[in-house]
Amino acid sequence: xxxxAKIPNGEMNEKWSDYKxxxxxxxxxxxxxxxxxxxxxxxAGASAAxxxxxxxxxxxxxxxxxxxxxxxxxxxxGGINAAKNYQNDGDSVFRLFYDTVKGGDYRAREANVHRxxxxxxxxxxxxxxxxxxxxxxxxxxxxxxxxxxxxxxxTFYAAGQTGQQLLLGAYSALxxxxxxxxxxxxxxxxxxxxxxIDDKARGIIARNLVNGELEKHFGHAVLLCTGGYGNVFYLSxxxxxxxxxxxxxAHKKGAFFGNPCFTQIHPTCIPMSGEYQSKLTLMxxxxxxxxxxxxxxxxxxxxxxxxxxxxxxxxxxxxxxPAFGNLVPRDVASRAAKERCDEGYGxxxxxxxxxxxxxxxxxxxxxxxxxxxxxTEASEADAVKLxxxxxxxxxxxxxxxxxxITGENPYExxxxxxxxxxxxxxxxxxxxxxxTTVKGLYALGEANFSxxxxxxxxASALMQxxxxxxxxxxxxxxxxxxxxxRTAAISTDHPAFAETEKAVSDRINTLMNIKGKQTVESFxxxxxxxxxxxxxxxxxxxxxxxxxxxIQELKxxxxxxxxxxxxxxxMNPELDKAGRVADFIELxxxxxxxxxxxxxxxxxxxxxxxxxxxxxxxxxxxxxxxxSAWEYKGESDWQLNKEPLEFEIVKPTQRxxx
Amino acid sequence: xxxxxMNLTLKVWRQKNNQAAGTLESYxxxxxxxxxxxxxMFDVLNEQLIVAGDDPIxxxxxxxxxxxxxxxxxxxxxxxxPWTKNTTCQLHMRAFNDGDTIVVEPWRSxxxxxxxxxxxxxxxxxxxxxxxxxxSVNTGNAIDANSLPIDKKDADNSFMAASCIGCGAxxxxxxxxxAMLFVSAKVSQLALLPQGAPERExxxxxxxxxxxxxxxxxxxxxxxxxxxxxxxISVANIARMNREYLSAGLSSEA
Numbered sequence: 001x002x003x004x005a006k007i008p009n010g011e012m013n014e015k016w017s018d019y020k021x022x023x024x025x026x027x028x029x030x031x032x033x034x035x036x037x038x039x040x041x042x043x044a045g046a047s048a049a050x051x052x053x054x055x056x057x058x059x060x061x062x063x064x065x066x067x068x069x070x071x072x073x074x075x076x077x078g079g080i081n082a083a084k085n086y087q088n089d090g091d092s093v094f095r096l097f098y099d100t101v102k103g104g105d106y107r108a109r110e111a112n113v114h115r116x117x118x119x120x121x122x123x124x125x126x127x128x129x130x131x132x133x134x135x136x137x138x139x140x141x142x143x144x145x146x147x148x149x150x151x152x153x154x155t156f157y158a159a160g161q162t163g164q165q166l167l168l169g170a171y172s173a174l175x176x177x178x179x180x181x182x183x184x185x186x187x188x189x190x191x192x193x194x195x196x197i198d199d200k201a202r203g204i205i206a207r208n209l210v211n212g213e214l215e216k217h218f219g220h221a222v223l224l225c226t227g228g229y230g231n232v233f234y235l236s237x238x239x240x241x242x243x244x245x246x247x248x249x250a251h252k253k254g255a256f257f258g259n260p261c262f263t264q265i266h267p268t269c270i271p272m273s274g275e276y277q278s279k280l281t282l283m284x285x286x287x288x289x290x291x292x293x294x295x296x297x298x299x300x301x302x303x304x305x306x307x308x309x310x311x312x313x314x315x316x317x318x319x320x321x322p323a324f325g326n327l328v329p330r331d332v333a334s335r336a337a338k339e340r341c342d343e344g345y346g347x348x349x350x351x352x353x354x355x356x357x358x359x360x361x362x363x364x365x366x367x368x369x370x371x372x373x374x375x376t377e378a379s380e381a382d383a384v385k386l387x388x389x390x391x392x393x394x395x396x397x398x399x400x401x402x403x404x405i406t407g408e409n410p411y412e413x414x415x416x417x418x419x420x421x422x423x424x425x426x427x428x429x430x431x432x433x434x435x436t437t438v439k440g441l442y443a444l445g446e447a448n449f450s451x452x453x454x455x456x457x458x459a460s461a462l463m464q465x466x467x468x469x470x471x472x473x474x475x476x477x478x479x480x481x482x483x484x485x486r487t488a489a490i491s492t493d494h495p496a497f498a499e500t501e502k503a504v505s506d507r508i509n510t511l512m513n514i515k516g517k518q519t520v521e522s523f524x525x526x527x528x529x530x531x532x533x534x535x536x537x538x539x540x541x542x543x544x545x546x547x548x549x550x551i552q553e554l555k556x557x558x559x560x561x562x563x564x565x566x567x568x569x570x571m572n573p574e575l576d577k578a579g580r581v582a583d584f585i586e587l588x589x590x591x592x593x594x595x596x597x598x599x600x601x602x603x604x605x606x607x608x609x610x611x612x613x614x615x616x617x618x619x620x621x622x623x624x625x626x627x628s629a630w631e632y633k634g635e636s637d638w639q640l641n642k643e644p645l646e647f648e649i650v651k652p653t654q655r656x657x658x
Numbered sequence: 659x660x661x662x663x664m665n666l667t668l669k670v671w672r673q674k675n676n677q678a679a680g681t682l683e684s685y686x687x688x689x690x691x692x693x694x695x696x697x698x699m700f701d702v703l704n705e706q707l708i709v710a711g712d713d714p715i716x717x718x719x720x721x722x723x724x725x726x727x728x729x730x731x732x733x734x735x736x737x738x739x740p741w742t743k744n745t746t747c748q749l750h751m752r753a754f755n756d757g758d759t760i761v762v763e764p765w766r767s768x769x770x771x772x773x774x775x776x777x778x779x780x781x782x783x784x785x786x787x788x789x790x791x792x793x794s795v796n797t798g799n800a801i802d803a804n805s806l807p808i809d810k811k812d813a814d815n816s817f818m819a820a821s822c823i824g825c826g827a828x829x830x831x832x833x834x835x836x837a838m839l840f841v842s843a844k845v846s847q848l849a850l851l852p853q854g855a856p857e858r859e860x861x862x863x864x865x866x867x868x869x870x871x872x873x874x875x876x877x878x879x880x881x882x883x884x885x886x887x888x889x890x891i892s893v894a895n896i897a898r899m900n901r902e903y904l905s906a907g908l909s910s911e912a
Contacts, residue, residue: 051797066718066777067784069824070726086804122800129800131793131853133817140807158817164725165820172792179788187781210773239720273693278701279722401724404741404748407693470797519708521701565708570675571774573716574708 003256003629005643006431007111012649013093016115019432020475024482031056034481035489037204037219039191039246041068043163043462044445045225046170047469053177055474057481060217061174061183062206064190064241064576069171072227072239073465076163077284077398079147079155080462082120087144091152093117098650099150100460103329104425104453105603105619106652107259109627109645111432113451119471120463124156126470130169134158147286147458155459160284160397166462170469189215190576191246192504194222194253194441197496201253201441205497205504209576212569214501216492220484221440221477224250225469228424228446230263232584232591233536234528236421237269237282243580244587247428247447255436256629256641258429258449260587261595264456264604265537266422267333270405270415271353280420281405283356283398285458288326288333290361290391291415293317295345295354305347305355305414316340324657331455331604331617332657334419338537339615341418348416357414362387419537423461425452425604426594429629429643433476434468437629440480444468449627454603508568511578516561520578523558527551527581527588535592540608544596551589552636558585590630590638597640600624621652663689664756668703670715671763673772680772682761696739696749697722697729717776724748724888727823730830731776732763737827737886745825745888765830769837769872780826782872783840789868790861791844793853806852816850819843821889828883828891834875839883841869842899843891849902859906866903 008015026034034057038049041063049061063071085091097117101108124142128134134156135143147155158165177183188209195203195216203218229244230236251257268283294313301308317336318325328336337354340346347353363380366387370378388411392399399410406416427450428436428443435442445465452460534547558581566572601610601617602624610618626642633639665688673680687706690699697719704714720728729746733739739749754760762776770778820843828839845862848854854861877896884893 047797054796065720065726065728066780067824069784070720070728072721072726075721075723075725084803122798124803125800126795126797128803128806129793129795129853131816131820131848131851133813133820133847133851134803135817136808136810136813138810140809140813141804158820161725161821164823165817168820172787173795173797175784175787176792176794178784185784187784237723239726240722241720274691276691276694276698276702278695278698281723401748404744404750405695407750407752474797517709519705521705563708565711565713571716571777574714 003429003437003641003643004431005109006433007109008432012110012114015111016118023475023479026478026482026485028056030485032058033489034058034484035060035219036477037217037222038062038225039204039223040071040225040227040447041171041174042071042073042225042227042445043167043170043465044447044469045071045223046167046174047466048223048225048444048473049183050170050173050177051470051474052477053180053182056182059177059183060186060219062186062189062191062204064188064209066187068174068185068187069168071167072242073167073462074164075237075239076462077160077282078286079145079157079162079459080123080166080466081147081154081459082124082156082463083117083154084121084124086142087153089152091154095152096120096154100451100457101453101647101650102655103455103457105455105655106453106621106625106647106650107262107602107627107645108451108453110647110649115472116451116464116467119467122471123463123466127166127169127466130173132158132165132169134165145286150457163462166466170466191249192579193249193500194438195496195500196253196438197490197494200439202490203492203497205501210571212572214505216497216501218490218492220481220487221442223442223444223473224428224447225444226447228427229584229587230421230424232527232588233421233531234524235272235277235280235532237266237280240279243583245580245583247443248583248587250428250436250438250441250443252632254438254632255441255443256429256631257426257590258627258629259426259454259594260591260630261535261598262425262454262603262605263421264330264423264425265334265419267330267337267419268356268417269420269422270402271348271350271418273349281401282420282422283402283415283417285330287356287395287398290394291326291356291358292360293326293333293337293354293356295340295347299344301347305357306412314345321657328657329455330458335537335606337419353416353418355414356417358391358410359414362391362411365390423456425450425454425456429627433479434473435476435480442473442477444473454605508575508579511562511575511582512564512568514560514562514564516563518561519563520574520581523554523562524581524584526554527585530554531588531591535588535595538606538608539595541596541599544592547592548589548596551585551592555585558582589636593638594628594630598624598628619654625652662692662756664692664751664754664758666690666754666757667759669759669761670776672715672775675774676771690751692750692752694751695722695747696733696751697747699751715776716774719747722747725823727825730765730778730825730827732765732830734761737765737830738888742885743888743890745823765826767829767835767874769835769874770826770829780824782874783824783826783837785872786837786841786865786868787844790857790864791848793848794857808851812850816847819846819850819891819895822891823889825888827886827888829874831882831886832875833880833882834878836877836883837869837872837874838877838896838899839887839891839893841865842895845899845902846895849898858902859909862899862902862906
C-alpha cells in the first residue's frame with residue numbers, strides 16, 4: 001500500500017503557516033452538521049474535544065475512567081517545554097526544534113517537529129488564560145527550569161504536578177463545552193472497534209463498562225487520543241487502565257503502526273519490591289540535577305549504603321561520561337544502570353537497583369546557606385540541617401512519596417532507583433495532518449508514532465499532546481471534513497455497524513466461554529516478563545526470535561485457558577482487562593518483530609549487535625534512517641513499509657556525552 | 659526498613675449493582691507483605707477469588723500514584739485509610755499488623771450512588787464543574803502569558819487549591835456529605851487569578867446552585883474534610899467561597 005506523509009513543500013519555517021493559509025475550511029453552518037468522535041480525554045483528547053466543540057462541530061468524547069479528569073496525563077510531574085525565551089538565555093523555535101530532532105536520535109520527521117516547536121508558545125498562553133497555575137517568580141512572571149540536560153531554561157512547571165494542572169485546564173474547557181451542549185461525554189466507556197464504511201472510519205463500537213451494553217456511535221471522523229502502550233511490559237509507570245486496545249483495533253482495520261519497538265525506559269523509578277508489584281512509580285528526572293548515582297565497587301555488597309566508605313563507591317555515570325555526568329539523557333542513564341546490575345553490583349533486596357544519593361547536595365546547599373548568613377565557623381552538622389531544608393523545598397513532595405512507598409527516609413539513606421518503562425514513542429503512523437493510513441481516522445498525542453523519534457526529551461510529551469489537540473487538529477481535520485459536508489449523518493442501522501458490533505460481541509463471548517484455569521493477570525505478568533527481558537533496554541536477534549515464539553505460544557494458551565469470572569451484561573473489570581491483555585499479546589509480537597528488523601541501536605533502543613568498541617549505542621543511518629510503518633496482513637503476519645527520513649536542516653551526527 | 663508478613667481478615671462491602679442490597683462479607687488473606695500497597699493486597703485477594711470461582715471485588719483505581727483521584731475506599735472508618743494526606747493507592751501494608759481485621763466500604767453519600775461493590779458514581783462532581791468551574795476562553799484567544807503578572811502569593815494559593823484531585827474523600831468524610839471543600843477549591847483557584855475575574859460572580863453562584871441540586875449536604879464546620887483530604891486542601895477555601903458567594907449574591911440582587 002502506498003502511503004504519503006503529505007509534508008508541505010517550502011522552507012522548513014514556512015511549511016506550517018503556508019499549510020494553514022491554504023487549507024480547506026468548513027463554514028459554520030456546515031460544522032453544525034459534522035460529527036466527530038474523540039476517544040480518550042487526556043491532554044490530546046480533552047484539548048481536541050474542547051477546541052472542536054468551540055469551533056461548532058458536534059463532538060462525542062469517550063473515556064474508560066469515571067471522569068475525563070482522571071486520564072493518565074494527570075500523572076506527569078516535571079513540566080512542559082516552550083520556546084518563549086522568557087529567561088533571555090538564547091532560546092528560540094529553531095533551538096527547540098533542533099534539540100528535539102537531535103534528542104530523538106534522528107528518527108523523527110523534521111517538518112512535524114518544527115511545527116511542534118512553532119506552536120509551543122501558544123500552548124503556554126492558552127493554558128495561562130484558562131487559569132493553569134504555573135510556578136511564578138516574585139515579580140509575578142512565569143518561572144522556568146532546565147530539564148533533561150538542555151542548555152536553556154524552557155520548562156514551565158507547576159511544582160511536581162504539571163500534568164495534573166494542564167489536564168485540569170483542558171478538562172475544564174471540555175466540561176464547559178459539555179455544558180454548552182457541543183460535546184457529549186461518555187465516561188466509563190471503552191472503544192472496542194472502528195466502524196468502516198466505504199474505506200473511511202465512520203464510527204466506533206463502545207462498551208458501556210457499567211452495564212456491559214455495546215453501543216454504536218457514528219462520526220464523520222474518529223480521533224484516537226488513547227495514550228501509550230507501556231503496559232505491554234506489565235510493570236510500567238502507566239496507570240493500570242492504560243492500554244493499546246483502541247489503537248490496536250484501528251491497526252487491524254488498516255492503520256499502520258509506526259516504530260512499535262521505540263519504548264522509553266525512564267532511569268529514575270522506585271524499584272520493584274516483590275512479585276506482587278502492580279506498577280512502578282516515577283521519581284522526577286529533576287532529581288538527577290542534585291543527586292549522585294552510584295553502586296558499590298564490590299560485587300554482592302551487603303553493608304548499608306551509609307556504611308560504605310567513599311572510596312568504595314563507584315559513581316559510574318560520572319566515571320563513564322565526565323562531560324554530562326549524572327545528567328546524561330534518559331536512555332544512556334537507564335542502560336548504564338542495567339549494565340551495573342547485570343554485572344552484579346546492584347543493591348537492595350532484589351539487587352536490581354542503584355543508589356541516588358543526596359548527601360553531597362545537602363552539604364553543598366547547607367554551606368551556601370551558611371555563607372548567606374555569614375556563618376563560616378558553623379559545623380558540618382548545621383550545614384546538613386540547612387541543606388536538608390533546601391532539598392525539601394525543591395523536592396519535598398517526591399521525597400515524601402518515596403518514603404510512603406519504601407518506608408525509608410531519603411534524607412538519611414540514599415534512594416534506590418531502577419529504570420522502568422515510561423513512555424512509548426511508537427504508535428499509530430500518521431501523516432503531517434495526523435491522519436492514519438485509514439481515511440477519517442486520526443491519532444493524537446502519545447497514541448501516534450509522534451514527534452519524538454527514538455527517544456523523547458523530558459517535558460516534551462505534554463507539549464506534544466496539547467499541540468496536537470489545541471493547535472494542529474483544529475486545522476487539519478477541516479481539510480478532510482470540508483469534503484464531507486454532503487455526507488449526511490449515517491444511521492447506526494447501517495449494516496456496517498451491525499457487522500462490527502457482532503464481531504465485537506462474538507469476541508467477548510469467545511473470551512467468556514473459554515472458562516479456563518488461569519487468571520488474566522497471570523498472563524499479563526508472563527507477557528511483561530518476556531517483553532522486559534527480551535525486548536527491553538537491550539535486545540539481540542536471538543532473544544527477539546525466542547520472544548516471538550514464546551509470545552505466540554502464550555497467545556494460544558491465553559485463548560484456551562484464560563478464566564474470566566462474572567458475566568457479559570454487567571460491570572466486569574476482569575472482562576475489560578482480558579480484552580486489553582489479548583491485544584497487548586498481539587502488540588508484543590509486533591514489537592519484537594520491529595525490534596528484530598531494526599538492527600541498529602538508536603535512542604531508547606539498544607541492539608547489542610550494534611555498539612561501539614566502548615559499548616555505546618551505534619546508530620546506522622545508512623540502513624535505518626526510516627520510520628517502520630507496519631501493515632497488518634492477518635494473524636502474526638505484517639508487512640514492513642518504510643517512510644524514508646530526510647534531514648534538510650538538522651544533519652545527523654553520532655550523539656556523544658563523554 | 660524491616661519487612662514482615664501478615665495474615666488478615668477483611669470485611670468488604672459487596673453489592674452486585676445499584677439496585678441490589680449490599681452486605682459486608684469476610685475474607686481471609688495470608689502472607690501479605692508489609693511492602694505491598696493496599697490495592698496490591700486487594701489484587702492478591704481478587705486473584706484468590708477468581709481461582710476459587712468467585713466474583714472478584716470491584717474497586718476504582720487507575721494511576722496508583724496518588725494523583726488521578728480514582729481510588730476511593732473507606733478503610734476502618736476513614737476515607738483513604740489510616741495515613742494522613744494519603745490516597746488509598748498510596749497506603750501501604752506497613753500500616754497494619756498481623757491478625758488485624760480491616761473493614762472496607764465505599765464512599766457513603768446520597769450524591770455518590772454505589773455502582774458495584776466499592777465503586778461509586780461521582781459524576782456529580784463533573785456536573786458541578788460544568789456549572790462554572792472554568793474560564794470561558796476559546797482556543798486561540800489567549801494573550802502572551804507574561805503580559806499578565808500575577809502576585810506570587812495569589813498564584814501559589816491558587817495552585818494549592820488547584821491541587822485537588824476530585825476523589826471525593828471530603829464528601830465521604832463529612833457527616834453531612836458536604837462537597838464544600840471540593841467546590842470551594844475550584845472557586846478559590848479561579849477567584850485568586852485575574853483571568854477568573856470576569857466570571858467571578860456567576861461562577862460561585864452557579865457552582866453552589868449545582869452543588870445543592872446534586873443533594874450534597876451543608877457544611878457545619880467540622881473540618882473532617884480537611885483532615886481526610888489526601889492533598890491537604892485547606893478549609894480556608896471554604897471561607898473564601900462563602901465570602902465570594904455573599905458578595906456575588908449582594909451584587910446580583912442590586
